[in-house]
Amino acid sequence: MTIQKPNSFRSGPDERGHFGMFGGRFVAETLMPLILDLEKAYADAKADPAFQREMDGYLKDYVGRPSPLYFAQRLTEHLGGAKIYLKREELNHTGSHKVNNVLGQIMVARRMGKKRIIAETGAGQHGVATATLCARFGLDCVVYMGAVDVARQEPNVIRMEMLGAKVVPVQSGTRTLKDAMNDALRDWVTNVHDTFYCIGTVAGPHPYPMMVRDFQSIIGTETRAQMQEAEGRLPDSLVACIGGGSNAMGLFHPFLDDPSVEIFGVEAAGHGLDKLHAASLTGGRPGVLHGNRTYLLMDADGQIQDAHSISAGLDYPGIGPEHSWLHETGRVKYLSATDEEALAAFQLLSRLEGIIPALESAHAIARVMDLAPARPSDHLMVVNLSGRGDKDVPQVGEILKGRKK
Amino acid sequence: MTTRIDTRFAELRKQGRAAFVTFLMAGDPDPATSLAIIKALPQAGADIIEIGMPFTDPMADGPAIQAAGLRALKAGMTLNKTLDMVRKFREGDNVTPIVLMGYYNPIFIHGVDAFLTDAKAAGVDGLIIVDLPPEEDDELCIPALRAGLNFIRLATPTTDDKRLPAVLANTSGFVYYVSITGITGSASANATQVGEAVARIKRHTALPVCVGFGIRTPEAARDIARAANGAVVGSALVDALRASLDAEGRATALTVGAVTDLAASLAQGVRGAAQAAE
Numbered sequence: 001m002t003i004q005k006p007n008s009f010r011s012g013p014d015e016r017g018h019f020g021m022f023g024g025r026f027v028a029e030t031l032m033p034l035i036l037d038l039e040k041a042y043a044d045a046k047a048d049p050a051f052q053r054e055m056d057g058y059l060k061d062y063v064g065r066p067s068p069l070y071f072a073q074r075l076t077e078h079l080g081g082a083k084i085y086l087k088r089e090e091l092n093h094t095g096s097h098k099v100n101n102v103l104g105q106i107m108v109a110r111r112m113g114k115k116r117i118i119a120e121t122g123a124g125q126h127g128v129a130t131a132t133l134c135a136r137f138g139l140d141c142v143v144y145m146g147a148v149d150v151a152r153q154e155p156n157v158i159r160m161e162m163l164g165a166k167v168v169p170v171q172s173g174t175r176t177l178k179d180a181m182n183d184a185l186r187d188w189v190t191n192v193h194d195t196f197y198c199i200g201t202v203a204g205p206h207p208y209p210m211m212v213r214d215f216q217s218i219i220g221t222e223t224r225a226q227m228q229e230a231e232g233r234l235p236d237s238l239v240a241c242i243g244g245g246s247n248a249m250g251l252f253h254p255f256l257d258d259p260s261v262e263i264f265g266v267e268a269a270g271h272g273l274d275k276l277h278a279a280s281l282t283g284g285r286p287g288v289l290h291g292n293r294t295y296l297l298m299d300a301d302g303q304i305q306d307a308h309s310i311s312a313g314l315d316y317p318g319i320g321p322e323h324s325w326l327h328e329t330g331r332v333k334y335l336s337a338t339d340e341e342a343l344a345a346f347q348l349l350s351r352l353e354g355i356i357p358a359l360e361s362a363h364a365i366a367r368v369m370d371l372a373p374a375r376p377s378d379h380l381m382v383v384n385l386s387g388r389g390d391k392d393v394p395q396v397g398e399i400l401k402g403r404k405k
Numbered sequence: 406m407t408t409r410i411d412t413r414f415a416e417l418r419k420q421g422r423a424a425f426v427t428f429l430m431a432g433d434p435d436p437a438t439s440l441a442i443i444k445a446l447p448q449a450g451a452d453i454i455e456i457g458m459p460f461t462d463p464m465a466d467g468p469a470i471q472a473a474g475l476r477a478l479k480a481g482m483t484l485n486k487t488l489d490m491v492r493k494f495r496e497g498d499n500v501t502p503i504v505l506m507g508y509y510n511p512i513f514i515h516g517v518d519a520f521l522t523d524a525k526a527a528g529v530d531g532l533i534i535v536d537l538p539p540e541e542d543d544e545l546c547i548p549a550l551r552a553g554l555n556f557i558r559l560a561t562p563t564t565d566d567k568r569l570p571a572v573l574a575n576t577s578g579f580v581y582y583v584s585i586t587g588i589t590g591s592a593s594a595n596a597t598q599v600g601e602a603v604a605r606i607k608r609h610t611a612l613p614v615c616v617g618f619g620i621r622t623p624e625a626a627r628d629i630a631r632a633a634n635g636a637v638v639g640s641a642l643v644d645a646l647r648a649s650l651d652a653e654g655r656a657t658a659l660t661v662g663a664v665t666d667l668a669a670s671l672a673q674g675v676r677g678a679a680q681a682a683e
Contacts, residue, residue: 016540026509026536028465030561030586033568172471178462185464190587192563288510288536289462301483302514304461 009256009331012322017206017292020328022321025205027291030189039207041112046214051107058103062136063093065100065218069226069382074352075368082237082372082379085230086355087223089247089386096358096387097219097247098129102198104215106133109196116140116195120184122149122177122243123313123360124156125387126200131165141165144184146176149312155391174306177243177316181290201244202320205291209320216250223382224254231380237262239371240384241363242334243278243314245323247386256331265323266367268309269336276308279336280319281327294321310339310395311359313387337366345369346389346396358387359396408555409502409530410578413452414613414634423630425450425675426615427668428506428639430457430473431490432482433646438656439477440490442646442664447501449665450672453615454494455533455637458487458507465535467590469640472647476654484511484520488527495528504557504578506533509545517545521552531555531578539571546575559583560606569609579613579635580606590640593619600632623674630678638671 006012012019025035045051059065068088076084089097102119109117117139121127127143134141143160147169150157160167173179188197202209202216220238227235238255240248242265255261270277277283280295287296289304297305297317307317326332337345345365350356357365364383372381389396417424427446432439446454459474459482466474491503505524512520512534524532532549539546539558546556555578563586564572573580582602584594594616603614616629617637629636642664649663650656 025538025540027538028535028561029538029559029572030465030563030583032538032540033563033565172468173461182462182464186467186588189465190591192586288508288513290464291536293513296510298510298514300514301485302460302511303478304510 019322019325022324026288027205066222079372082375082381085382086385090388094129096125098126101212101215102129102133105198114196118142119198120144120180124153128159131160131163135163143167144180146170146180148175201246202249203244213249216246217253219250220254235380235382237381239264239364241266241360243316245320251384263332265334266363267336268314269338270308278307278309281334292321294324313360335367337363341366356389358389359392361386424452424635425672426453426635426637427451428455430477431487432477433473434476434656435480441661445665449668453502455504455506460508467588469590469643473643491527502530504531531557533557573610582616584618596628603633623670626671626674627678630675
């Protein structure tokens with residue numbers, strides 16, 4: 001198949017929600033009228049200056065934006081190559097980039113008069129952000145979380161419950177993020193009249209991939225201005241981890257039409273690409289799941305396969321459709337990092353910079369460990385530090401303790 | 406184009422009664438038992454047979470049908486084996502309509518053109534694909550109609566009068582009215598509301614309207630059959646099948662009979678209803 005190079009990488013999706021062959025609206029009829037309503041409500045909100053003003057106010061005073069762009073001097077010296085900057089999304093309220101999107105969606109939900117919010121969560125970061133904003137705006141909140149993830153991300157489960165959310169451990173299928181999304185969709189089909197589904201990543205039926213990307217693009221927009229201030233020019237490369245791909249899309253999108261900027265997404269290679277992993281682009285092919293066509297991990301018969309990653313937030317057999325398109329057009333280069341590489345990067349960043357990254361973000365750091373040394377000292381590299389590692393401390397602590405014995 | 410579905414509804418109209426439509430998952434709990442059940446269904450009173458194509462992630466299905474799909478997949482069921490099953494059924498029955506129901510991904514991976522050719526050759530009459538709304542008609546609906554298969558659309562309580570024409574535009578065979586907002590096997594339908602909804606749909610189409618979701622007993626089947634052109638029963642049959650399995654989830658000597666006995670009593674319910682005036 002030949003891929004047509006577009007005039008702009010920033011103009012998608014089309015009116016039917018397609019990024020090339022990817023995206024679309026593959027949902028049950030029950031949901032379709034609501035999805036069309038949402039598309040309209042979001043278009044109205046986007047065109048309303050009052051909506052943007054209100055968003056900006058909460059982003060500044062509640063979320064704590066802008067998040068800093070920090071020169072990681074010791075990491076740079078240690079790796080001996082590119083000058084590494086960290087975009088400090090982990091300093092946002094709730095500890096990750098997820099809050100940027102949740103704030104936007106909750107404000108859209110309020111415009112639509114919805115009183116009940118549901119969400120899926122893997123690592124719990126999106127669930128915590130959703131629980132937080134539901135508390136702030138007095139909305140009912142139900143979070144679906146795979147039973148496996150409930151066990152390995154307990155601190156976030158406790159946080160969600162403290163914030164007043166109901167956490168439902170999902171027992172169906174593989175009991176991880178994809179099944180949490182299935183059960184959230186089942187809830188939505190059942191309670192469509194009063195419920196808003198706050199999707200946590202740049203996936204799902206149109207308009208979600210576009211809407212979530214728009215809310216997350218503040219990451220890249222700030223980075224452009226901050227790098228201009230720090231160095232007087234654009235960065236030379238961007239690196240971000242990818243599960244569904246929302247933190248990556250948020251950083252990448254404002255730079256897609258700057259050809260001088262190299263862009264790298266890092267998928268989770270789990271135990272290795274020849275074993276169990278979660279690298280949909282590297283190890284999957286196009287299929288249809290959860291409302292969109294995108295790269296998926298599946299068998300020869302189109303049955304979805306189990307993903308594996310040490311990081312609950314990346315443990316998903318799909319990826320946002322715009323990433324599939326950026327992969328096929330070649331604009332973004334997609335790499336992967338194994339569980340072991342992520343663990344090493346987790347420890348390295350903690351020791352060198354005094355920043356404990358989320359295991360998700362540690363996948364991006366892992367690839368920086370070989371991308372940076374291969375580039376000159378005047379090369380400016382931005383890594384999205386999408387979340388902090390507090391939630392992973394018990395899990396990583398257990399793993400490391402097990403190894404000392 | 407006249408399909409077995411069109412022919413069957415024409416016969417039922419003459420008889421003045423509604424259709425009893427059954428749903429079971431292909432390959433549940435194993436391919437041989439599943440085929441035996443399907444073969445026995447027309448004798449038990451099924452007028453139209455829906456066969457589920459197993460999928461790992463059935464987003465609109467409740468626990469009963471999710472579990473049925475997983476049992477079938479565990480028993481090695483594939484899309485090709487589902488088509489084989491239809492082929493074998495057709496060897497002994499060339500009149501009972503067969504509708505394949507499921508999700509798009511296994512078809513997309515099989516290849517749409519190859520699937521339509523194979524399905525038509527196997528003796529499939531219609532398709533119900535849960536995650537293909539009219540907005541995605543180019544994917545499978547239009548090619549299926551061109552290939553001579555019925556494309557049966559779901560209409561739901563959220564499908565309002567404004568949207569119905571779009572939903573009905575490329576629908577053929579019959580309209581499947583999902584009587585509740587929810588997943589399969591959950592709440593039960595209220596016959597009065599169903600009657601109103603069916604009347605509303607009939608203002609927009611001459612197609613038969615069958616109603617499903619939440620029908621579990623002969624009485625409920627009778628009430629729905631009075632209000633619509635057909636009653637679809639799925640989860641209740643799947644539950645009866647599951648209850649007949651051994652501790653390891655394997656078929657027992659009781660399995661085929663457990664399903665056909667319930668089907669027969671539901672069919673009696675449907676036949677006991679005088680058809681609502683057209």
